[in-house]
Amino acid sequence: MILVLLLGGSFASYHYIQGTTQTLGSQLDTLEQSISSQQWDAAEKELDTAQQHWDNNKNWWTVLLDHQEVDRIDLSFKRLDKYLVTQNLPLSLGELSDLELLIHHISDSEKLTIENIL
DSSP states (O other): OHHHHHHHHHHHHHHHHHHHHHHHHHHHHHHHHHHHTTOHHHHHHHHHHHHHHHHHHHHHHHHHSOHHHHHHHHHHHHHHHHHHHTTOHHHHHHHHHHHHHHHHHHHHHTSOOHHHHO
16 A cells, blocks of 8 residues: 555656746747847747746745755756846856756656666
């Protein structure tokens, strides 16, 4: 019974993280398009939307994941916000790339694979 609960909880948490990661990923892709075309107002709105989505889901992520990973994502969102305010194209795109990598890394690290188990 305990094994079933553990496996069921792991499966549910994996799907939750996958869903959240996919949503954030698509929002960040839209943000990247806005930054690349230097539409700074649209980029700030896209970032606000992604930040709100992150804030709504962050509490569950802290329960399921390492707190350092969550803190890194928070810091990356804050840096990206400052780069957008100053309209710094290279730094904005670089920080966005880091943020996407952090989010996709969490998604990959939560997959049920031999590498992650061992």
